Amino acid sequence: MKLLYTLKESQQQALSLHDGETIWYCVPVDLDFDNGVHSARTGYTDQTWIIVTEERLVTLRGDEKTSEHLLADCEKIKCEHQVGCGIVTVFPKEGLPECVARFSMRHIIRVAYAVRGAQTLVQAIQEEQNPKMVSRVESREYEKYCEKCGRALPGTSKCMYCDGKSEILKKFMALCGDFVGRLIAISLLLVLLAAINMFNPMVQRYFIDNALANGQGTVKDLWLFIGLTFVLTVGGMICWLYRYWLCVKLGASLSMSLRAKLYYKIQVLSLSFINNRKPGELMNRVSRDTKQIRIFMEEVFGDMFSTLVTMAVSLVMMLIISWKMTLLSLAFVVAVLVIIRMFWHHIHTIFHKQWLRADDLSSNLQDILSGMRIVKSFGKEERESARFTEKTEAFAAIQKKNETFWAVFFPIMTFLLGVGTYIAIYFGGVQVLEGSMTVGELVQFVTYSGYLFGPLSWMTHLPRAVMQMLTSLNRIYDVLDEEPMLADKAESKVFPIQGAFTFEDVSFGYQTYEPVLEHISFDVKPGEMIGLVGASGTGKSTLINLIMRLYDVDQGRITLDGYDLRDVQMESLHSQIGVVLQETFLFSGTILANIRFAKQDATLEEVITAARAANAHDFICKTPDGYNTYVGEHGYNLSGGERQRIAIARAILNNPRILILDEATSALDTESEFLIQQALNRLVKGRTTFAIAHRLSTLRDADRLVVIDKHGVAEIGTHNELLEKQGIYYGLVNAQLRMSSGEK
Amino acid sequence: MEDNRENGMPDLLDLQEFDEEALKRESEEVLQMRLMTAENAVFTRTEGGFLSLKFREKTYDRVGVYLTFPLTNPEEFISIREADEKAKEIGMIRSLKDMPKDVQDMIQEQVRLRYFMPVIRKVMEVKDEYGYAYWYVQTDFGSCRFTTHMGGDAVVSLGEARYQITDIDGNRYELPDLYALTVMERKKLDLFI
Numbered sequence: 001m002k003l004l005y006t007l008k009e010s011q012q013q014a015l016s017l018h019d020g021e022t023i024w025y026c027v028p029v030d031l032d033f034d035n036g037v038h039s040a041r042t043g044y045t046d047q048t049w050i051i052v053t054e055e056r057l058v059t060l061r062g063d064e065k066t067s068e069h070l071l072a073d074c075e076k077i078k079c080e081h082q083v084g085c086g087i088v089t090v091f092p093k094e095g096l097p098e099c100v101a102r103f104s105m106r107h108i109i110r111v112a113y114a115v116r117g118a119q120t121l122v123q124a125i126q127e128e129q130n131p132k133m134v135s136r137v138e139s140r141e142y143e144k145y146c147e148k149c150g151r152a153l154p155g156t157s158k159c160m161y162c163d164g165k166s167e168i169l170k171k172f173m174a175l176c177g178d179f180v181g182r183l184i185a186i187s188l189l190l191v192l193l194a195a196i197n198m199f200n201p202m203v204q205r206y207f208i209d210n211a212l213a214n215g216q217g218t219v220k221d222l223w224l225f226i227g228l229t230f231v232l233t234v235g236g237m238i239c240w241l242y243r244y245w246l247c248v249k250l251g252a253s254l255s256m257s258l259r260a261k262l263y264y265k266i267q268v269l270s271l272s273f274i275n276n277r278k279p280g281e282l283m284n285r286v287s288r289d290t291k292q293i294r295i296f297m298e299e300v301f302g303d304m305f306s307t308l309v310t311m312a313v314s315l316v317m318m319l320i321i322s323w324k325m326t327l328l329s330l331a332f333v334v335a336v337l338v339i340i341r342m343f344w345h346h347i348h349t350i351f352h353k354q355w356l357r358a359d360d361l362s363s364n365l366q367d368i369l370s371g372m373r374i375v376k377s378f379g380k381e382e383r384e385s386a387r388f389t390e391k392t393e394a395f396a397a398i399q400k401k402n403e404t405f406w407a408v409f410f411p412i413m414t415f416l417l418g419v420g421t422y423i424a425i426y427f428g429g430v431q432v433l434e435g436s437m438t439v440g441e442l443v444q445f446v447t448y449s450g451y452l453f454g455p456l457s458w459m460t461h462l463p464r465a466v467m468q469m470l471t472s473l474n475r476i477y478d479v480l481d482e483e484p485m486l487a488d489k490a491e492s493k494v495f496p497i498q499g500a501f502t503f504e505d506v507s508f509g510y511q512t513y514e515p516v517l518e519h520i521s522f523d524v525k526p527g528e529m530i531g532l533v534g535a536s537g538t539g540k541s542t543l544i545n546l547i548m549r550l551y552d553v554d555q556g557r558i559t560l561d562g563y564d565l566r567d568v569q570m571e572s573l574h575s576q577i578g579v580v581l582q583e584t585f586l587f588s589g590t591i592l593a594n595i596r597f598a599k600q601d602a603t604l605e606e607v608i609t610a611a612r613a614a615n616a617h618d619f620i621c622k623t624p625d626g627y628n629t630y631v632g633e634h635g636y637n638l639s640g641g642e643r644q645r646i647a648i649a650r651a652i653l654n655n656p657r658i659l660i661l662d663e664a665t666s667a668l669d670t671e672s673e674f675l676i677q678q679a680l681n682r683l684v685k686g687r688t689t690f691a692i693a694h695r696l697s698t699l700r701d702a703d704r705l706v707v708i709d710k711h712g713v714a715e716i717g718t719h720n721e722l723l724e725k726q727g728i729y730y731g732l733v734n735a736q737l738r739m740s741s742g743e744k
Numbered sequence: 745m746e747d748n749r750e751n752g753m754p755d756l757l758d759l760q761e762f763d764e765e766a767l768k769r770e771s772e773e774v775l776q777m778r779l780m781t782a783e784n785a786v787f788t789r790t791e792g793g794f795l796s797l798k799f800r801e802k803t804y805d806r807v808g809v810y811l812t813f814p815l816t817n818p819e820e821f822i823s824i825r826e827a828d829e830k831a832k833e834i835g836m837i838r839s840l841k842d843m844p845k846d847v848q849d850m851i852q853e854q855v856r857l858r859y860f861m862p863v864i865r866k867v868m869e870v871k872d873e874y875g876y877a878y879w880y881v882q883t884d885f886g887s888c889r890f891t892t893h894m895g896g897d898a899v900v901s902l903g904e905a906r907y908q909i910t911d912i913d914g915n916r917y918e919l920p921d922l923y924a925l926t927v928m929e930r931k932k933l934d935l936f937i
Contacts, residue, residue, distance in 0.1 A: 031860070031885075033793075044886040083814070084916050085860035089792075096805050097827075098792030104860060105914040106890075144912060145891070152876045152891045152912055349934045352894075356936075471875065735765070 001139035002147075003027060003114055007049065007060075014063045015051060024121070024136060025052040025114035029059075029103035031085060033066075050088060050101050050111060052118040054131040057090065059101050067100045071122050071131070079115040081108065088115055106144075113139045156478040160470055168473050175254065182250050186302060189243040194309040196236040198317070201447040203228050205440035213439045243302055251297030255290040258476055262286050265480055285479055289472035296469040304462065307455045314451040321445045322437065325427050329420040329449055333456065336416045343409065350402050357395040364391055417453050424449050492569040497576045497657040498561045499526040499688030501547065505556035508546055516542045518711045520556070529689040531702030533729060538708045540692045544660055547690060548577060578651030578687075580680075582663035584643040588632025591620055594646055595627075598654045610653040613682055615675040616645035641672025648679055659684060661691040696736055705729060778835040780824060782843055785835065787850050795854050797824065799835055807834060809854040815902060822851060862888065864909070864919045867929040876912075877935065883917065890915060899936035907937065 005026045007015070017023070027050050032043040048066075051058045057077060059067045069077075075091040086108040088101040103111055117137035124134045145152055146159030153159055160168065176183060207225040211217025266282055318326040368375060368384050375384050428445055431437040501524040509515040516539045524530055532540045545551055546558060549565050558565045560573075575598070586594050595607050602610075607627065611617040619642055623629040631638055631646075638646070644664065651659065661680060681701060684691075693699050700719075707715040707728050715727050722729035786798040790806065797804045806827040811818050822837040840848055862883035869880040877892045890911040892898035899909050905922040922930060922937065930937075 044888060082858045083860065084914075085858075087857065096790045096792050096796070097794065099794065099857070102857065106911075108914075151873070151878075154875065352935055 001110055001113065001141045001143055003110065003117070003137070003139055005049070007051075008047075010063045011047075011049070011060055014060060014065060015058060017053065021053050021055055023051055023053055025117045026050070027107065027110045027114045029101045029107055029111065031102040031104055033087075033099070033102040048101075050114060052114055052121065054121060054134075057100070057118055067098075069100070071118065072125050074122050077115055077118045077122060079108070079112040086111060109139070109141060113137055154471060154475055156474050158474070158478075160474050168470060168477060171477055172473055175257070178257070179250055179253060182246055186243055186246050186250065187305075189239050189246070190302070190306045190309065193236060193239045193243065193306050194313060196232055196239065197310050197451060198313050200229070200232050200236075201317075201444040203232065204447065205438075205444040207440070208443055209438045209440035243306075244298075247302040248298045251294040251301070254297060255294035258293065259286055259290045262290070262476060262479055265482070269479075269482060282479070285475050289475050292468060292472040293476075296465060300462070300465045300469070303458075307458070311452050311455065314448040318445055318448045318452065321441050321448075322428070322431070325424050325431075325445065328427060329424045329453075332420045332423060333417070333453055336413070336420070337456065339416070340413060347406075347409070350398075350405065354395075354398050354402050357391075357398055361391050361395050364388060417456060420453055421446055421449050488569050488571075489567070491567070493563055493567055494569045494572040495561070495563075497573075499528075499657050500524065500561050501688065502559045503556070504559070506546065506553045506558060507555040508542065508551065508553050510542075510551075515554075515711060517546075517708075520713055522706065522713060522716055524688060526561075526688055527686050528703045529684050529691065529701060531699035531705040532690060532692045532708060533696065533699070533705055533732065534708035534714075536694075539711060540708055541662055543708070544662055544690055544692065547658075548579065548660065549573060575654060576656050577658045577660060578654060578656035578683075579660045580644070580647050580651050580662070580664040584640070584647040586631050586638075586643055586646060588630075590625075590628050590630055591623070591646060592627040594631065595649045595653055597650055602653055606653060607649075610649040611646075613652055613679060614645045614649035615679040616642070616649050619645070639672070641669065641676065644672070644676055645679065648676065648683070652683055657687060659687045659689040661689065661693075663692055663694065696733055777838075778833075780835040780837050782847065785824075785847075787847055789850060789853075793857070794827070795850055797834065799824075802834075804834065809851055809858060811855060811859065814859060815908075818855070822855075861908075861916045861918050864917050867925060867932050870932040870935070872935060879909075879911075881917070888917075890917070894935070899933075901937075909936075 003025050004023065005028060007023075007026060015023075029048050029050055030044055030046075032045040032048075045061065048061045049059065051060060055071055057067075057069045057071060057074070058065055069090050069092070073092055073094075075093050078089050078091065080087050080089055085102060085104050087099050087103075088111060089097050089099050091097045101111070114137075120134050120137060121131045124131045142157050143153065146162055148162045149159060151159060151161060158167070203225065207217075207221065211221040211225070263286060266286070315326070365388065368388065375381060424446060425442070428437060428442040432439055432442050503520045503522050506520040507515055507518045509517075520543070532543065534540055546553055547565075549568075549570065552566060560568055565573075578598075587597065592604075592607060595610060596602050599606075604627075608617060611620055611627075620627055620629070631643075648664070664676065664680065677698065680691075683689075684701070691699060691702065699705060702719070704716060704718055705722055706713055707722070709728060715722055715725065715729055717725070723733065780799065784799060788796050788798075790796050792806075794806045795809070797807045804826060808825045808827050808831055810823040810825055810831075812821040812823055819840040820838065822840060824834045824837065825831040826834060837843060837851070840851060843851070862885045864881045864883050866882035867879070868882065868887075869878075871878045872894060875894050877894055877898065878889070879892065880889050881887070890913075892909060892911050897910065899907055902908050902918075907919040907922060909917040909919060911917070919925075922933070925933075
């Protein structure tokens with residue numbers, strides 16, 4: 001995303017940069033805001049900018065400066081999200097906060113990045129560093145609109161209309177290159193099909209003129225004609241079927257290969273790429289976009305060329321037979337096309353509406369079905385069913401209307417298209433009567449005109465189908481072309497982990513403009529158990545995500561055994577980390593498969609040992625199929641505690657050097673918690689462990705506790721040290737003690 | 745020990761979740777409406793464009809104005825909150841029209857700062873092109889072009905003839921009365937409504 005726009009000459013001057021001062025960020029805003037003055041802000045504005053240099057924060061409207069702050073005088077600068085808009089607030093070192101700019105959601109991401117950039121400058125100045133040495137904030141997010149044409153980009157970096165189309169087609173061709181044999185076969189069949197189509201009317205003409213019209217034909221001629229026509233028709237049909245089959249096969253293989261590539265790529269890409277997209281979107285790309293391509297190959301690709309060839313040849317033949325008649329009927333076709341075009345929008349609208357209603361209906365149904373218990377317990381069945389009936393009725397009414405329209409419209413269109421042929425027959429008939437044309441020629445002409453006009457209504461769909469295919473391709477290649485941000489480098493290290501961590505001034509935020517952790521620094525010795533404590537939303541889980549390197553830090557660095565985490569090979573790192581999370585995810589499959597997830601080749605003995613260590617062996621034995629019990633969506637129902645223990649077994653099977661426990665024992669009954677706690681205690685011995693827990697009793701055995709508050713480390717030390725300090729931790733322990741005694 | 749906690753550790757309030765005492769106090773406080781009146785609350789404009797407040801012996805440099813029913817009752821039950829991330833409620837204005845005129849103005853200014861939802865007055869053009877709709881409308885903020893998805897969520901009904909349109913940036917636009925538009929304009933919206 002662009003963070004440095006270019007200003008007009010006059011605006012540059014208004015800025016009056018002095019020597020050596022450069023613009024770091026320059027972003028547009030779109031809402032009128034006259035700083036500090038409380039007036040009705042009710043207008044969009046143009047040519048209004050927020051500009052950050054290494055010394056100042058300036059807002060410009062037109063050629064006029066509307067606000068100016070020296071970064072050295074600022075405590076901090078914030079981009080505050082309001083409702084449907086955002087504002088930039090400057091907190092000066094002295095005095096009250098000041099709002100300097102306002103903008104709609106269109107600019108919020110861009111402004112937030114720029115403000116974050118300004119904030120790093122402010123910080124650098126406060127820490128008496130040279131602001132020029134600060135690294136510029138960059139945004140990896142995509143633009144939402146094409147800069148050239150202003151069209152919305154469907155989550156891609158390139159605009160299909162401006163520069164993507166040919167490139168995508170090229171890529172598509174390269175992909176097709178893998179299936180060259182099949183493509184050649186299809187093209188040959190296409191030519192053959194077109195030839196058969198063209199040949200048929202010629203046979204007809206020859207037969208009519210030379211056998212029927214002049215009365216010289218024999219029964220033998222008749223049989224010959226029937227035979228020839230039969231062979232041509234059957235031959236054409238076989239060709240068509242074979243071609244269709246080939247196209248289906250090609251489409252299926254193409255979409256399969258794309259799907260496989262996509263699936264692999266998505267696995268490789270970092271979580272931040274995935275989190276930046278809506279949950280359903282990637283799924284759509286894997287399933288719907290690849291399906292779109294298959295459908296295109298099956299239904300459009302083959303027909304497209306054969307139809308175009310047939311139509312072109314038909315036109316030529318018609319022109320040869322009689323150009324006058326051809327032009328006449330063409331004129332009519334143009335009229336029909338215009339009519340279709342006129343109705344096209346209407347047709348599109350009514351069916352889109354129907355689709356909207358269907359969507360509404362199904363989401364309503366889903367709502368009610370999943371909320372059934374609530375509906376029933378409040379006794380609102382009547383009302384809900386009435387509401388649903390209303391919606392189905394509305395849907396049925398629209399559907400009825402649409403079907404009626406279609407039932408009337410379609411035959412009329414077909415008829416109108418046929419009228420061209422009638423005209424041809426009339427004028428052709430006149431010519432035949434005059435003797436300037438033979439009957440055979442007329443029949444041939446009529447047949448060709450059928451070839452030409454028949455697919456016309458189908459042709460109107462073509463641009464849409466092609467465009468849809470291109471959009472899908474674009475979206476697919478957008479993912480395929482994405483460079484994994486957390487990719488291993490050639491020099492990435494593989495080594496047996498000891499487990500010493502160092503955090504050096506680590507800052508990170510999921511949205512770059514919203515820091516979750518700031519300036520985290522501490523050391524962890526190998527084999528140490530660290531308890532992470534703090535209110536929810538303070539960034540404990542985020543810290544763990546960083547340790548697992550699901551994300552890369554924005555600033556600072558994390559080292560593992562002296563190596564920067566970014567230089568450690570990912571697979572090697574992950575194979576030596578065991579993770580137990582709060583929400584236990586078990587894959588559909590057997591218990592055995594789930595425990596073996598981290599180490600596919602673990603022996604049964606290892607699996608049982610791990611399960612015993614996790615206190616899971618006992619209950620697994622009691623399930624009907626033991627370790628072969630199927631769990632997952634339609635499988636055996638495990639309780640939360642049981643699932644958790646399987647997850648623990650899964651985590652320790654690998655004998656990991658680093659263990660991560662994120663609320664591993666919350667939401668469990670007392671017995672399960674005890675069993676799991678016991679299992680965990682066995683587990684953490686000798687491994688570097690990071691454990692998050694709300695119940696502080698869980699962290700009894702932690703060597704040190706890190707209290708995280710306000711995005712940073714608030715306290716750090718052993719249980720006793722922190723108690724003596726009488727700080728946040730002390731308060732927490734007391735509160736929990738009193739609460740549990742209160743419960744009794 | 746009790747005293748120690750109360751006095752010595754203001755930090756505790758930031759970890760509410762664990763702090764029974766503070767939690768209790770807070771949930772008690774939430775129960776009260778703490779209504780603001782012309783007498784007990786003194787609002788002042790700040791130079792930076794915000795509002796400061798004196799309420800029950802406490803002074804707040806900057807307060808946030810939150811509408812609790814922004815779509816249906818924008819002038820009632822206005823929640824006045826602290827300006828930090830927690831945004832703790834300071835008090836509530838039951839009905840704006842019971843406040844003095846200048847307070848009304850001040851509150852409205854803040855509402856206009858915080859809330860942005862242009863009202864569509866006139867629909868000039870809606871063009872749909874491969875999955876997106878490109879709108880050109882006149883709003884009370886001036887003319888505006890925006891883009892929405894073609895899916896079902898872009899235009900939602902807020903009841904009767906009132907609609908809300910959300911563009912791909914997350915901006916929301918209000919269409920207060922569909923039937924106030926001309927037939928031609930309504931036809932342009934056919935795809936959505």
